Amino acid sequence: MIAYKVVMVGDFGVGKTSLVRRFVDNSFSEDYLSTIGVSISKKSLGNSTVMLWDIEGDTEFKPIFKQYLLGAKGFIIVADVTRKNSLESIQKHIELCHSIVSGAPICVALNKSDAPHAISEETIKSLKSLSPSIVEVLKTSAKNGDAVLEIFYMLDKNVSQTIKNRS
Amino acid sequence: MNAISKLLSQKSNIFYIVFDKDFKTMEFSPTIEEIIHDEIEKGLDVRESMWELVGLEEKILKLIEGDDAIHFPMILKGATYYDLDVETFFSAKGVKLFIAYLIKKNKESLSYVATIKEINKKSLIYETEDKKNQEEQYKLINKRVINFNVDMNGMITSANDAFAYFFDIRRDKILGEHFSNFFKARDSNFNDKETIIFNAVNKNDEIVSFHANIIPIGRDNVIYENIIICQDISSLKEIEKELVFAAGNDSLTGVANRSQLLDKMDEAIIKSKNLNASFSACFIDLENFKLVNSDYGRHAGDMLLKHVAKILSNFVRKNDMVARISGNEFAILFDSISDTQGIGVMLERIKELAIKNPLIYTKDDVIKFTFNISLVSYPKDANNAEKLIKVADKMMCLKKRDS
Numbered sequence A: 001m002i003a004y005k006v007v008m009v010g011d012f013g014v015g016k017t018s019l020v021r022r023f024v025d026n027s028f029s030e031d032y033l034s035t036i037g038v039s040i041s042k043k044s045l046g047n048s049t050v051m052l053w054d055i056e057g058d059t060e061f062k063p064i065f066k067q068y069l070l071g072a073k074g075f076i077i078v079a080d081v082t083r084k085n086s087l088e089s090i091q092k093h094i095e096l097c098h099s100i101v102s103g104a105p106i107c108v109a110l111n112k113s114d115a116p117h118a119i120s121e122e123t124i125k126s127l128k129s130l131s132p133s134i135v136e137v138l139k140t141s142a143k144n145g146d147a148v149l150e151i152f153y154m155l156d157k158n159v160s161q162t163i164k165n166r167s
Numbered sequence B: 001m002n003a004i005s006k007l008l009s010q011k012s013n014i015f016y017i018v019f020d021k022d023f024k025t026m027e028f029s030p031t032i033e034e035i036i037h038d039e040i041e042k043g044l045d046v047r048e049s050m051w052e053l054v055g056l057e058e059k060i061l062k063l064i065e066g067d068d069a070i071h072f073p074m075i076l077k078g079a080t081y082y083d084l085d086v087e088t089f090f091s092a093k094g095v096k097l098f099i100a101y102l103i104k105k106n107k108e109s110l111s112y113v114a115t116i117k118e119i120n121k122k123s124l125i126y127e128t129e130d131k132k133n134q135e136e137q138y139k140l141i142n143k144r145v146i147n148f149n150v151d152m153n154g155m156i157t158s159a160n161d162a163f164a165y166f167f168d169i170r171r172d173k174i175l176g177e178h179f180s181n182f183f184k185a186r187d188s189n190f191n192d193k194e195t196i197i198f199n200a201v202n203k204n205d206e207i208v209s210f211h212a213n214i215i216p217i218g219r220d221n222v223i224y225e226n227i228i229i230c231q232d233i234s235s236l237k238e239i240e241k242e243l244v245f246a247a248g249n250d251s252l253t254g255v256a257n258r259s260q261l262l263d264k265m266d267e268a269i270i271k272s273k274n275l276n277a278s279f280s281a282c283f284i285d286l287e288n289f290k291l292v293n294s295d296y297g298r299h300a301g302d303m304l305l306k307h308v309a310k311i312l313s314n315f316v317r318k319n320d321m322v323a324r325i326s327g328n329e330f331a332i333l334f335d336s337i338s339d340t341q342g343i344g345v346m347l348e349r350i351k352e353l354a355i356k357n358p359l360i361y362t363k364d365d366v367i368k369f370t371f372n373i374s375l376v377s378y379p380k381d382a383n384n385a386e387k388l389i390k391v392a393d394k395m396m397c398l399k400k401r402d403s
């Protein structure tokens, strides 16, 4: 049994908390209650236990507090398919994650895919090429559950493998 | 360790766990079960009860080599925020042990949390509702949130772009300045304050009001700096003023409405009781109002009401109150006239007002009107505001019948 830490990173309001809620207790709320600081949840996945750090989103006047990323084994970077700004921030977030844990695996969640949007296969491809550490880029919806389990399991598979290889 | 644990447990807002280099739990504060998720027991892996430590093993072990203490601010558990610190120390037996403690955050941090939540909520709405202008909107709202740090002397130690934008000044010109060169508050001392209202003059020479949240930051109960977050509330203040006015005033004429008159009468009653004094109010029926409405139309009726409100307001003294209490009925609450003679003169002059100031509707149409006035006094006629108005109504009816 291994336990490790994963941090959810992204702009404010993209659905980090919603993805965690959908994954951990299969619930969803339309209300937006912004996360301040960090809230930590635990979830068991087969052979591993994940500590999910749901941290406050990045805003122009309050950058992400780097310290929260310490000791993470993987990251989920979340963007909102309906907000161009949040998609453009992905690159910046990758750099942030790697400045704290270099080379850690990252999954990118293009969230709110239930809402009308214009994300092409092209875009996904170009996002994947942003860094070799990107394991997967998936369109997710915390609202209807699309690809939520997939993205967390995908990251888990990758992190567990890395940990096993090392020991 | 004894000394530390004693000190710590004295403060009910601090919880701690002591563990060794194998992460085995050694000791913990008796109240810690309130705030951890899983069971806690001596000898168990500390990470079972303190999930926060997972992933930090290497960093924790490095504390022995003299690395800086580990600090995580604002960890949410239930509805409460904690700061987490991990440090190392020698046990009585000379063994290096570790202590992780969670410190409950004070009230200041909660008002700060509420502010940020509000700002983010508004920003998200702006960003998603109007796709075309989303970038501009987003910038606009963020430009409005000014955020800076001041040291304990009020000197600015850092500031965001919004600050520079608002005052149209370069950022390096801000640092090291006293904040009062930019923001005027009644009180320049931040200690013990969570929020404050600031005024500032922007680059267009307009005065802008800000609601500021002050968040002290410090360690070991020593505050060394404050973060100040300012939100532009000029627009909110305008709306609030309008709402308060609308609740107490007649929308057509702008004078007080019935509800404000009742409030004011209640106040006058309390004042009179205390001083063992009396006060009077007169109720004015605008006669032939219905005729004006039917002969000239509603527009003329409205004009007449506004006209009457204006002449009454011009006539009364500063502390008297003019109110429109129903369709064609006005009232004047006199501030401290008690002698009957004084009131008698006053009523005669009000009647004259109507005769001397007909409404000039058009060049050829001069609308004449008259007042039917009744006077009531407290405590002579009734002992509460509603009853006083009823008595006045009754008097009015009697007069109409007689004439």
Ligand SMILES: Nc1nc2c(ncn2[C@@H]2O[C@H](COP(=O)(O)OP(=O)(O)OP(=O)(O)O)[C@@H](O)[C@H]2O)c(=O)[nH]1
Binding pocket: A010, A011, A012, A013, A014, A015, A016, A017, A018, A019, A029, A030, A031, A032, A033, A034, A035, A036, A055, A056, A057, A058, A111, A112, A113, A114, A115, A140, A141, A142, A143, A144, B120
């Ligand atoms: N339609 C739709 N709405 C979503 C989805 N995920 C989240 N939302 C909504 O988006 C808003 C923000 O969601 P949160 O999960 O609080 O976002 P966050 O990234 O945690 O925000 P911060 O904590 O402020 O950084 C909420 O109103 C959610 O209901 C989704 O998949 N589809």
Ligand SMILES: [Mg+2]
Binding pocket: A016, A017, A018, A033, A034, A035, A054, A055, A056, A057
């Ligand atoms: Mg959140």
